[in-house]
Amino acid sequence: MTETKTQEPTGRARAYKWGLSKGLGVPGDPLLLRLDFHHEAVVMHQFDEKQASTKIVSAMDVAHALARELSYSSGLLPSNxxxxxxxxxxxxxxxxxxxxxxxxxxxxxxxxxxxxxxxxxxxxxxxxxxxxxxxxxxxxxxxxxxxxxxxxxxx
Incomplete structure (x- = not known):
């Protein structure tokens, strides 16, 4: 029987594995986006494999983007x-x-x-x-x- 070794995560990937047992074999989940909400601004940080970008975004744009995933239904309402x-x-x-x-x-x-x-x-x-x-x-x-x-x- 051959033994396979999983490569130990480095950098950002390692930072998110601290809460998981090593024996679970769960792959790393790299950070893709982070929103920082300040008193008067929202800062968006986007990450990819080689670089990160930062820009100020509208809080309303963030709210609308997240609300697109929601669906509302009142269900049946009384006739009155x-x-x-x-x-x-x-x-x-x-x-x-x-x-x-x-x-x-x-x-x-x-x-x-x-x-x-x-x-x-x-x-x-x-x-x-x-x-x-x-x-x-x-x-x-x-x-x-x-x-x-x-x-x-x-x-």
Missing amino acids: TLWWANTKEGPVFALWEEPKKRKLALQERANQPPKRFNIPLPGLVFLCMPGKVPWVFAMKKRPTKPSDIVYRAPF
Whole structure:
């Protein structure tokens, strides 16, 4: 039986093998690109076998390049969903509730049961984010365009 020896990595390749057991036979994974994010600039370093190049790049270009690999899907949404958006704080959903009489509770005094009322209310739009109290707005009818007039909810 012949014994094969793997060539010991040198330089950059050796720097990335410190966390792997020698017996695994995992080939080196050379560094190809590095991004350094500074307060006011992003510096991109590109490496190939013989040279390295450095240049300043736009943070937005980096974000767009990385976002191209992402795919978004809301999945099935309830029929009362007006829209959803992915924001830096997380997803936001706008939900529509038709104008109708609603049962409301009013707590006037501590240690007393609340009074209950059936009150006609306008259509309501709830802007919902996971883990946060929704924002509530009132509308005369279901919105059909972004310029439709929105009111403060009567609560």
